[in-house]
Amino acid sequence: RASGIEKFLVRSNSSTTTTAVPSGNSEQNISADSDEDYVHDISEEAQTLSSIKELIKAFELRKSEKVSKMLSAAVFVGVVDNTLMMMQYKTGLYLVDYTELSRELFYQLMLRTFGKCRRLSLQAPISLFDLLYLCLKERSSRTEQQHLKENNETIRKKCTEYVELLVQKKDMLDEYFRIRFTGDSSKNAKIVALPELIENYSPQMSALPLFLVRLCEQVDWDEEEACFRSVSWEISEFYSQLPRVNDDEASSCNSNSQLEPSAKDASDVKYILKNTLFPAYRKRIIPPTDFQDPENYVIVRMACLENLYKIFERC
Numbered sequence: 001r002a003s004g005i006e007k008f009l010v011r012s013n014s015s016t017t018t019t020a021v022p023s024g025n026s027e028q029n030i031s032a033d034s035d036e037d038y039v040h041d042i043s044e045e046a047q048t049l050s051s052i053k054e055l056i057k058a059f060e061l062r063k064s065e066k067v068s069k070m071l072s073a074a075v076f077v078g079v080v081d082n083t084l085m086m087m088q089y090k091t092g093l094y095l096v097d098y099t100e101l102s103r104e105l106f107y108q109l110m111l112r113t114f115g116k117c118r119r120l121s122l123q124a125p126i127s128l129f130d131l132l133y134l135c136l137k138e139r140s141s142r143t144e145q146q147h148l149k150e151n152n153e154t155i156r157k158k159c160t161e162y163v164e165l166l167v168q169k170k171d172m173l174d175e176y177f178r179i180r181f182t183g184d185s186s187k188n189a190k191i192v193a194l195p196e197l198i199e200n201y202s203p204q205m206s207a208l209p210l211f212l213v214r215l216c217e218q219v220d221w222d223e224e225e226a227c228f229r230s231v232s233w234e235i236s237e238f239y240s241q242l243p244r245v246n247d248d249e250a251s252s253c254n255s256n257s258q259l260e261p262s263a264k265d266a267s268d269v270k271y272i273l274k275n276t277l278f279p280a281y282r283k284r285i286i287p288p289t290d291f292q293d294p295e296n297y298v299i300v301r302m303a304c305l306e307n308l309y310k311i312f313e314r315c
Helices: 035-041 044-048 050-061 065-073 098-112 128-142 152-168 170-177 205-218 224-239 247-251 269-284 305-314
Strands: 009-012 017-020 075-079 084-089 092-097 118-127 180-182 190-196 299-304
Touching: 044 050, 050 098, 050 224, 065 269, 075 269, 084 269, 092 098, 098 224, 098 269, 118 128, 118 180, 128 152, 128 190, 128 205, 152 170, 152 205, 170 180, 170 224, 205 224
Parallel strands: none
Antiparallel strands: 009 017, 009 118, 075 084, 084 092, 092 299, 118 190, 180 190
């Protein structure tokens, strides 16, 4: 399993590297977004380009005021497993699908900071062909359907075609999405930068090969709005992937311990959620109405603390 991409990144404002990316970021007091903060967060390109304005309008119109109010005042409790965490809102204890929250968060942030967000520059450029080959080779080896298995020659040919596609789209990806490639062929094309959507947050290197493959296979490159939507969604899928939760992190969900032995380690899921993602959930996401539907299992009320206290008092 590849290590976190933060080990390979430095943060840059545009093309100039400024400082190394730390593994984590410190806690901060978070309050709900004001309208002024929200408007300021939207890039000039996002406010003027009609296709981006429509995509932003779409998720603004499906905003759930109930969930927004809940998230803005919620308190992080702990990690449950590789997709779920616990949070408290008033006297309610809630089970939350943080992967779904992250997908929506990063999708919205990519659109709102369209053409404006800072870059995460790789300290060492990585071959596009090698990354694509890694993913396609593994995908072929894992499939149980013989007709979907591909030989090495077929995989290499497909990699060459995919690299050519990404190189063809590199100017647009660089200008609008801060994804930067160098080179002009499958032999020398490399990825050198990714977007920084949340300060000090880096996506997982292990998810990078699949992200590049999905850019080639899932994006609608022919129609502007569909293209911007699908690229933003693939970025959100990539950025929402977190390291796997270990047993110690899961068991610490209900722990009162204040110790976080790997608080500076970007592979510590609890630390990433508590100090980076959860504050962003509170301040920077517009939750859709789907999130308040208990049948979608994104945010589910599990217990009322008042009732629990009454039970404990009788014991």
